[in-house]
Amino acid sequence: MNNKHKFSNLYLGLIPLALGVFVAADDQTVMVTILPEIMKDTHSQITELDSVSWIITAYLLGYLCVIPFMGSVSDVVGRQKSFVISMGVFILGSVLVAIAPLDWSFIGLNSFDSDFSKITVNYLVFVRVIQAVGAGALLPIGIASIGDMFTSSKRAFPMGILSSAAEAGGVVGPFWGGIFVRFLNWRWTFWSNIPIGFGLIAISYFLPKYTQKIKQTPIDKVGSGVLALFLITTTLVFSQLGISTSIFLFCVLVSCILAAILFWLARNDSNFLIPIDLIKTRGFIWLNLTHFFVGVALIIVMITVPLMATTILEKNSFEGGLMLLKITLAIPFGAFLAGGLCRVIHYKWVVLVGLFFTAIGLALMYYWITGSINPVIPIQLITTGFGFGVIATPVSVSAIELASSTNRGISASLVTSSRLFGMTVGISAISSWGSYRFGELLSNAGVGLSSLGSMLSTGTGSSEIKEVMVHIGEQLFSEFLLIGIVVLIAGFFSGILINHNKQEV
Numbered sequence: 001m002n003n004k005h006k007f008s009n010l011y012l013g014l015i016p017l018a019l020g021v022f023v024a025a026d027d028q029t030v031m032v033t034i035l036p037e038i039m040k041d042t043h044s045q046i047t048e049l050d051s052v053s054w055i056i057t058a059y060l061l062g063y064l065c066v067i068p069f070m071g072s073v074s075d076v077v078g079r080q081k082s083f084v085i086s087m088g089v090f091i092l093g094s095v096l097v098a099i100a101p102l103d104w105s106f107i108g109l110n111s112f113d114s115d116f117s118k119i120t121v122n123y124l125v126f127v128r129v130i131q132a133v134g135a136g137a138l139l140p141i142g143i144a145s146i147g148d149m150f151t152s153s154k155r156a157f158p159m160g161i162l163s164s165a166a167e168a169g170g171v172v173g174p175f176w177g178g179i180f181v182r183f184l185n186w187r188w189t190f191w192s193n194i195p196i197g198f199g200l201i202a203i204s205y206f207l208p209k210y211t212q213k214i215k216q217t218p219i220d221k222v223g224s225g226v227l228a229l230f231l232i233t234t235t236l237v238f239s240q241l242g243i244s245t246s247i248f249l250f251c252v253l254v255s256c257i258l259a260a261i262l263f264w265l266a267r268n269d270s271n272f273l274i275p276i277d278l279i280k281t282r283g284f285i286w287l288n289l290t291h292f293f294v295g296v297a298l299i300i301v302m303i304t305v306p307l308m309a310t311t312i313l314e315k316n317s318f319e320g321g322l323m324l325l326k327i328t329l330a331i332p333f334g335a336f337l338a339g340g341l342c343r344v345i346h347y348k349w350v351v352l353v354g355l356f357f358t359a360i361g362l363a364l365m366y367y368w369i370t371g372s373i374n375p376v377i378p379i380q381l382i383t384t385g386f387g388f389g390v391i392a393t394p395v396s397v398s399a400i401e402l403a404s405s406t407n408r409g410i411s412a413s414l415v416t417s418s419r420l421f422g423m424t425v426g427i428s429a430i431s432s433w434g435s436y437r438f439g440e441l442l443s444n445a446g447v448g449l450s451s452l453g454s455m456l457s458t459g460t461g462s463s464e465i466k467e468v469m470v471h472i473g474e475q476l477f478s479e480f481l482l483i484g485i486v487v488l489i490a491g492f493f494s495g496i497l498i499n500h501n502k503q504e505v
Contacts, residue, residue, distance in 0.1 A: 013149060014158055016204040017142040018165040020087060023196055024135035025169025027094075028063065028423075030177040031056045032302045033321040034186040036310045041186075042120050051121060053303075053431035054239075058125045060424040061235055062132030065228040067417050068274070070137040079145045083204050086137035087197050093131025094193035100124050139166065140413055166416070167335070167392060171328040174302065178321020223265050223272050230258040231421065238429035278411060283499035284402045288418040290351065290498065291395055293491030294388070295422020297358065300430055300484040301327065301365075301384060304477050312473040326378050327385035334389020347394035347401070348498045354394070355495060358387030359488040366481040398498065426487075430480060437479065441472045 035052065038044075044052050073082060100120055139162075146158045180189045237251040266272050266279050278284050302324065309320030334354065341350045361384030399415040 012203075013145070014161060016083065016200045017138075017145055018161055019196075020083065020138040020200050021142050021162055022165040022169040022172075023193065023200075024063070024090065024138045025166045026173040026176055027131065027135060027169075027193070028060060028420075029170045029173030029302060030189055031059070033174045033177040033306050033318075033324065034181055034189055036306065036320070037181050037186045038124070044121065051118070053427055054125045055121065055128055057235065057239075057424055057428050057431075059128045059132040059135075060420055060427070061231060062129040063136035064417055064420045064424060065231055066133055066136040067140055067413055067420075068224060068227060070140040073137075079141060080204055082137065082141050083145075084201050086134045086141060087201050087204075089134030090131055090138075091134070091194055091197040093127055093129075093134060094190040094197070096127035097124060097131060098187045098190040100127070100187075139416065143413060167331065171331055174306070174321050174324040174328060178318045178325075181321070182318035223262070223274075226258055226261050226265065230255060230262060231424070233258060235424050235428050238425050239432045274414065278402075278414070281402055282497075283398070284411070286494050286497040286499070287395065287398050287402065288415060290355075290491045290495040291391075291415055291418040292422040292425075293487050293494065294355075294358075294391055294395075295419035295424075296426035296429075296487045297362070297422075297484045297491070298388060298419070299423040299426040300480055300487070301362070303427060303430060304480045304484075305381070308473070308477045312470050312477070323378070323381065326381040327388075330382045330385030331389035331392065334386040335392045336389075338390040338393035341390075342394050342397055347398045348495065350394040351391055351398075351495045351498070352492060354387050354390030354392075355488050355492045356387070357390060358384055359485050359492070361385070361387055362481050362484045362488065366478050366485070430483070434476060434480065438472065438476060441475055 035055065038055065039052055042052070070082070070086075077085070100123055142162050146162060149158070177186070177189050180186060180192070233251050233255045237248060237255055266274060266276055305324045305327065306320035309315040309323050315323070334357070338350050338354065341353070361380050361382075364380030364383060395415055399411045402411065
């Protein structure tokens, strides 16, 4: 009876962990459908997408930076206390996003001297980082808690629940944002996090007491700081594509220096946050590179579909969310099928099958935009989502198989981080290059950015603007998808190099 009671308590303890990870992942993707509404409220033009997209990039980057070391922090602080603090930071960030002012006159600024819209966008970028720091901590805390709560032979199922919650959050996010945009407004997306967050803090009481025991595990502060700086500067490298050559080259130089420092730390610091055994495993390196490419392709799709819907297809944000939902709903079906395939063929080949299906889906979307095909059902959206789903399961399995029993938690975190890093780099690159390319296409059409802004503000030449914008949109979005296909092909070749064993470099 006592064993049954203990077993039920352990799975009760999973509830706040899984739901916390779900909500955190939801806020990774919720922005893709509410971003057009934020752009309307802040009077941001499509030419300013490279600046506005940092509202998404900042969250992904903040989320990514805290994942590698928060497991160690929770070793020192305690699991339950770490969970409460992290959720509190996430709630604070959500409140700050929800109250984002559009009029800054209350601090002495006036609209003649200051551009309120740019101030609001910069404010949102900053507070999304605060939100992300709390959200990003929840995944490693969850993984570490499961390591405490369950014996090695019983961790697979609860770890699967946690991973599924993270995937499900990303799936639901765009539709969740679309619902609020359709029936309320984008701010309610973040107001809704407050009761959910406090509810999860309340039920975190069910975390077993022994997971709160403080351990004197050293935290690699230097390695964590250098890694965070490397992630930030690398993201800045891609954010300068087509914008500033000097800043681009400077960031490349700094990134290379930081990469060299990380390599030195990995070889010489016994407490380095990434175990040297994993770094030396060739298959693990190729697995992470493949998942990085998947992340790049995923964010290209998640940005392109809703933007395409609200521009050239003349749909609202809610309808754009429904289009994206066709992709995200297909993901779990692909993941389920991949689970069965992994039992009969090696996970590497399942990853390659998923990359193939995803590339086919993007190719069909490309021909859809260019008007070469006009299917009755959105087969291209479903195929794309199915492919992403097929990739998810074997990547998780391989992260466990390529790691030793003591490194499986950090291995799973790193593989997740590689996809997040790909998403971060992808949105940074596609928004900066897209803004540059948009201006170039406008110039080729004989319309300058200044004249476009004047036409949009005065409403003159509306029919001419519409025709030009639709043509440019079709060209730009098709190029986005072509880039996604090239990235997936690169992922396919790196996937071929994933080893079947733990062969070292």
